[in-house]
Amino acid sequence: MCEPQRNADDVELAKFDDLSRHWWDPEGACRPLHEINPVRLGFVEERSGGLAGLRVLDVGCGGGLLAEAMARRGARVTGIDLGEGALDVARLHLLESGLEVDYRCIAVEDLAAEQPESFDVVTCMELLEHVPDPRSVIHACARLLQPGGHLCVATLNRTPKAFALAIVGAEYLLRWLPRGTHQFSRFIRPSELDGWMRDSGLALRGLTGMHYDPLHRRYYLGPGVEVNYLAHAVRED
Template sequence: MNADPSELQKFGDMAHHWWDPESEFRPLHEINPLRLDWIDSLFPLQGKVVLDVGCGGGLLSEGMAARGAQVTGIDLGEKALSVAKLHLHESGLNVDYRLISAEAMALEMPAQFDAVTCLEMLEHVPDPASIVKACATLVKPGGHVFFSTLNRNPKSYLLSIIGAEYLLRMLPRGTHDYAKFIKPSELARHCRSNDLALGELTGLTYNPLTRAYALSKDTDVNYLMHTRRHV
């Protein structure tokens, strides 16, 4: 199984806070509109069939469903999925949540989705290349795959771990493991080897003075990558 038991435990222990915008998931709540707008601008979601890999408590999944997509969300965290399913009763949205790995889903439903999203997940798994391969298998020829993760360099370590986890305390200590961060060149190589053509690369930055996130050309820390499967 391409999952770290300690990572599943860590996020499972926090799962009941997933939809609390003032909790340790506050950064996800704040970047979610930016992520949604970015995806929707490159691939209009209305009426599309979309898979959200590593959906967690369902923030992105529900956001895409609210924009008219038919969404399936998959994760290996049972507690997070339980929270995601419960929140549907509050939101009234329709998302099909499943406890299954990306690799198993790829065997079951190859080339079935118009788009696949895999955001803030690759830096938490033992074998990110396997996830990229599964995402490429799951999307239809000509379909879109969206990734986001953390770059690996001294600036990223300083801002995302020392700054975010220790100084600003935006995230619980131990949320990220620097050794698992992925350079854009590395992710791009995984994509190319799986017939995913590179599209747009954009950065996500945080201003501690205004406490606001923004999309930018600065990919030194957080970045999003848009790819498209060859026809």
């Protein structure tokens, strides 16, 4: 059973529980997550100076795509989520991969109260735009980091271009994602994210855009944060 929940949207949780059976199908409804996973992993590994031996927390881990990838690079990974269905899939997949990941159904705020300053790296990918209070998530992530620890975040910018590509294009025209996956009002401007980080004792160290090459069906990092972007911050001593 899940531990007590807060800062969660039941509608959003239901959306992702409905996707649970597709998490590890690279050609199914979660195909975009499979395509961005190598980019996310590379960003986290480069920004943290390598993952081997580090204690890493993946907030909103879903079915475990990034959590397993980081464990494969030698990290000691904990994955948390409030979706029981996704966590069931994540735990089951460990039987196939043979990797070790500690999966827990717990809110990040509750884990921060339980285990402050416990992690070298915290990742929070494609989660902030799905929760009622993203500021609270950032604050909890900061509490979970050791001084000098790294936070890596991926989210969507609240711009007309992001609305056109991430919602109209990806959900309605190309049908890469189920309709209703995103709400434009919950997209987050980099300036907002930076403010929450500073309020939480974090120093923003870098922003980069995540772009899609439809010809080669691959994502890549580069200038321009108008749609998808990745942010790296460090907890100040």
